[in-house]
Amino acid sequence: MACPGRSTAPAATEDTVSLFDPLLGGWFRWRQPDDEARAHAYEDALVQGPARAASAAWARAATTLGGRDALSFGTLPSGDLVSVRRAEAFRSALIIGASGAGKTRLLLHVLGTILREGVAAPEASTSRDVLFELVDPKEETYDVLGQMLAALWLELDDEAKTRLTEAVRVIDWSPDAVTPFSPFDVHGSGTTPAYLAHLRTDIAIQSSPAEYPEAVRQALFMLHRLLVTCRFPLNYRFVERLFFERPFRTRILEGVADPDIRAYFTAVEALVAPQTLRALLWRVHKDLSFPEIRLSEGVPPAALEHLAVRGSGCPIVLGNYSSRFLPAAKSRERANHRVTDVLLRAPRRDVRWPGLLVLEEASALLSGRGELTEPLLTATRTLRSVGLGIWYVAQDLQNALPSPLVRMLQLNTRWWAVFQTIEEAEWLYPHVLPTGHVAGPSDEAARHREFLRRVAGLPRREFYLAVKGQPALPLQVPLVADPGTTLTPRRTDLELRDIFQREFARPCQVAAAVAEAAIHAWEAEVVDGGGLPPPGPRTPSGSTPTAPSITSAGDLLRVLEGASPPVEP
Amino acid sequence: MFSGSIWRLTVVYWIVRAIRCGILALLYLLASPVYLLLVPFVVPRLLRGLRIVRQGRIACPACALPNSLHRFTTCRRCGVAGYGCRLYCANCRRVSHGFPCDRCTALVPIF
Numbered sequence: 001m002a003c004p005g006r007s008t009a010p011a012a013t014e015d016t017v018s019l020f021d022p023l024l025g026g027w028f029r030w031r032q033p034d035d036e037a038r039a040h041a042y043e044d045a046l047v048q049g050p051a052r053a054a055s056a057a058w059a060r061a062a063t064t065l066g067g068r069d070a071l072s073f074g075t076l077p078s079g080d081l082v083s084v085r086r087a088e089a090f091r092s093a094l095i096i097g098a099s100g101a102g103k104t105r106l107l108l109h110v111l112g113t114i115l116r117e118g119v120a121a122p123e124a125s126t127s128r129d130v131l132f133e134l135v136d137p138k139e140e141t142y143d144v145l146g147q148m149l150a151a152l153w154l155e156l157d158d159e160a161k162t163r164l165t166e167a168v169r170v171i172d173w174s175p176d177a178v179t180p181f182s183p184f185d186v187h188g189s190g191t192t193p194a195y196l197a198h199l200r201t202d203i204a205i206q207s208s209p210a211e212y213p214e215a216v217r218q219a220l221f222m223l224h225r226l227l228v229t230c231r232f233p234l235n236y237r238f239v240e241r242l243f244f245e246r247p248f249r250t251r252i253l254e255g256v257a258d259p260d261i262r263a264y265f266t267a268v269e270a271l272v273a274p275q276t277l278r279a280l281l282w283r284v285h286k287d288l289s290f291p292e293i294r295l296s297e298g299v300p301p302a303a304l305e306h307l308a309v310r311g312s313g314c315p316i317v318l319g320n321y322s323s324r325f326l327p328a329a330k331s332r333e334r335a336n337h338r339v340t341d342v343l344l345r346a347p348r349r350d351v352r353w354p355g356l357l358v359l360e361e362a363s364a365l366l367s368g369r370g371e372l373t374e375p376l377l378t379a380t381r382t383l384r385s386v387g388l389g390i391w392y393v394a395q396d397l398q399n400a401l402p403s404p405l406v407r408m409l410q411l412n413t414r415w416w417a418v419f420q421t422i423e424e425a426e427w428l429y430p431h432v433l434p435t436g437h438v439a440g441p442s443d444e445a446a447r448h449r450e451f452l453r454r455v456a457g458l459p460r461r462e463f464y465l466a467v468k469g470q471p472a473l474p475l476q477v478p479l480v481a482d483p484g485t486t487l488t489p490r491r492t493d494l495e496l497r498d499i500f501q502r503e504f505a506r507p508c509q510v511a512a513a514v515a516e517a518a519i520h521a522w523e524a525e526v527v528d529g530g531g532l533p534p535p536g537p538r539t540p541s542g543s544t545p546t547a548p549s550i551t552s553a554g555d556l557l558r559v560l561e562g563a564s565p566p567v568e569p
Numbered sequence: 570m571f572s573g574s575i576w577r578l579t580v581v582y583w584i585v586r587a588i589r590c591g592i593l594a595l596l597y598l599l600a601s602p603v604y605l606l607l608v609p610f611v612v613p614r615l616l617r618g619l620r621i622v623r624q625g626r627i628a629c630p631a632c633a634l635p636n637s638l639h640r641f642t643t644c645r646r647c648g649v650a651g652y653g654c655r656l657y658c659a660n661c662r663r664v665s666h667g668f669p670c671d672r673c674t675a676l677v678p679i680f
Contacts, residue, residue, distance in 0.1 A: 028654060042637050
């Protein structure tokens, strides 16, 4: 045991010899057994006292944080489960730690609990009516959560299965099928065409590794304004004819009411150098050379209303923005567009149901100086009033982002879950209760260093949960079993992925052939025909169109030509 | 040559011990007038110190930190560490009249 009382200070008077010292020595010898017992008791209290006090404070904090609708976050060293009330848990938060430290396990544990409770108690409003959206640029969380959904689905009866599949929207891309995305559809976005065009332009520029000179930026912005105003998709042939064929441009502009857009494109040859237009055209061509992007963004919004695709209105949205099929910059751009859409709609959301936006790899999303950063920070600060919280899951936040941004996130988040980390451990230190003896200033510094060392080497799944106003709780994430192992008979990951794709992902996607046909039909009508398509029926946001479903390219062509498609039995 | 326990069994040991005790008693006897003169000054200080030792803790006069007298300490003379009163070393029988404060290291006088 260390000797806390050891001192190196000179002691001139303590060594003074007195004539009465032999008498005192006798007295001390007589009292020695009692003194030893008292010293043992004191040292025990010194070592165990703070630990006992910390345990008691953690237990008190756990009681304060818990409640009727609490979500479990992990277990204390004593084994007690710590749960956090949903009102607190669904506030904006930071989940920080090194790769492989357990951040994803925590997410899976909490989101899995929400899913299971929602399925188990479909009538209980508090557990069911949580809307959450996952934006996952690395696919791991998306993949395991998809398997969890598939495992849940297998355990349900037919009615509950239907309810569950209808509650989930999947955003994913593959060469066979894509989730359609209309970046230039202002309908339901809750903003103006010009602002939507500005946001799309800014995100496209910030995400792209290519350079955008000022003239190209302005041309891209005006192109986006035109697309938003006309409700057109981005299409290479359309842009080419718009820029370089005056009669075509004139015909398109006839249907545009905005005088600013008309004036710009009428005089575009005088305003913009041909090489600028060609540079922009090359960028459009490069973007659309990826089939997944061309097919998902190329389907016109009017045609999407006829496709039997599960769209908005689902309480659970899982988005896979990994770079499996797309370059990282394009995946990041898609994720940024999606987050922008969620934030634009957030102020008009129904406040009765708490909402949660989970941003995996948030530091990558926020690292650009794009338009997304400010809306995200503003949303973190203000969207509490509409019941939307944002969970930022990141590693090395302190170094990946500028200091003012990190400070803003620190200030505007309600709780932090800090896994194995180095820099962010400093944030926690003021909130950590001492569990050992502290005697002097040097011991305090040593304790500080020891804490930083401990957090830098925290075992996997162990983390500190710091809810503002409470001491930081040392927790361990409960083990999350592989979804297939909980089933009887056991299912492999591959089987569960197949089920997820079939039951959850496919209804939210359009087959590549159908998307291709829709794009061809639109090109035939607008690009080759040179006219504006009929605006088409606009359904209110969140409702499914009542038009007959289209399951093949032939059905779609018939719809676009004006004939009725076959009605599904 | 002899271990301690065997040495104590010898007659010579007891003779040496008796002589030492006798000399000590003689010294005390010779010094007794001096002791008697010092008693009025020293005894109150001793009683105060013993009362503090019995209480087991004292506040530092410099920083007011309550220091415990009974704890794990290291003797400044022989370097042996052990549990007990920090004013007395059970190994070398050294008696201290004060100790350094745990926080500010200022001397806390007891006797």
